[in-house]
Amino acid sequence: MKKTILALALLAGLTSFAGNAKADISYFNTPLTLSPAGGSAYFTTDGTSLFVSSSGNYSTDLSLQNYYSTLYFNPSFTTSPVPSGYVISSTSTLTSFNTATPSSGYYGFAINLGSGNYDYGWVNLSGSDYTVLSAALNTTPNQSILAGQTAVPEPSSYALLGLGALALVIAARPKAA
Numbered sequence: 498m499k500k501t502i503l504a505l506a507l508l509a510g511l512t513s514f515a516g517n518a519k520a521d522i523s524y525f526n527t528p529l530t531l532s533p534a535g536g537s538a539y540f541t542t543d544g545t546s547l548f549v550s551s552s553g554n555y556s557t558d559l560s561l562q563n564y565y566s567t568l569y570f571n572p573s574f575t576t577s578p579v580p581s582g583y584v585i586s587s588t589s590t591l592t593s594f595n596t597a598t599p600s601s602g603y604y605g606f607a608i609n610l611g612s613g614n615y616d617y618g619w620v621n622l623s624g625s626d627y628t629v630l631s632a633a634l635n636t637t638p639n640q641s642i643l644a645g646q647t648a649v650p651e652p653s654s655y656a657l658l659g660l661g662a663l664a665l666v667i668a669a670r671p672k673a674a
Contacts, residue, residue: 520640520649523547524633531563531627538562538629542608542616547634559608561620563627569595570604578602578622579644585617586641599624603644614638619645 523546529538538561539553553560555571562569570576573591578600585605601624607615618634619642635642 520642521545521636522633522642522646522648523636524631524647525549526631528631529629531561531568531629533563533566533627536563536627538620540606540608540618540620540632540634542610542634542636544610545636547618547632547636549629549632559606561622561629566627567595567597568599568624568627569593573607573609574620575605577604579605579619581643581645583644584641585619585644587615587617587639589617599627601625605644608634610638617642621645 523542525547527549529549529551530536531538537551537553537555539548539550540559541548541550541553555562559573560569560571562571570593572593574594575585575589575591576594579585579602581603583603583605585607589605589607591605591607599622601622603619603621605617605619607617609615616634616636616638617640618632620632621630622628623630633642633647
């Protein structure tokens with residue numbers, strides 16, 4: 498019975514990873530402070546990398562814009578910070594909004610790639626000084642990302658973890674007398 502439970506747990510762990518095996522996370526960690534007189538952060542992708550810059554097109558690009566101490570989120574962000582580990586995906590509520598008192602934390606976002614495809618990401622914002630601390634994007638279309646996630650574990654990591662767990666179970670079982 499124990500062997501069956503262990504085998505099922507190991508199989509469940511490996512198959513749950515298989516759904517994210519194609520994920521590719523692009524991570525940006527250079528702080529960008531948005532000046533009060535129109536400072537902006539624009540988020541774009543070429544399909545393999547996330548680019549965050551202070552210039553872009555507010556009408557078409559995903560952006561954060563500080564306009565005289567009101568922060569504009571355009572066009573699709575979570576309306577409040579989400580906890581680390583929160584799943585950002587097609588089921589997340591994403592919209593445009595603005596606020597004079599942004600809270601610090603992770604905000605989920607989506608970049609529309611056209612044809613019904615989206616890249617999902619997060620931005621870590623210091624609300625008190627209007628600074629983008631870091632951001633990440635899952636560049637595999639329509640795949641979720643966790644708030645704070647910066648990388649996807651390699652399949653071999655999970656395989657080694659599973660083999661280690663199996664070895665511990667075998668070593669801990671009672672010896673026949």
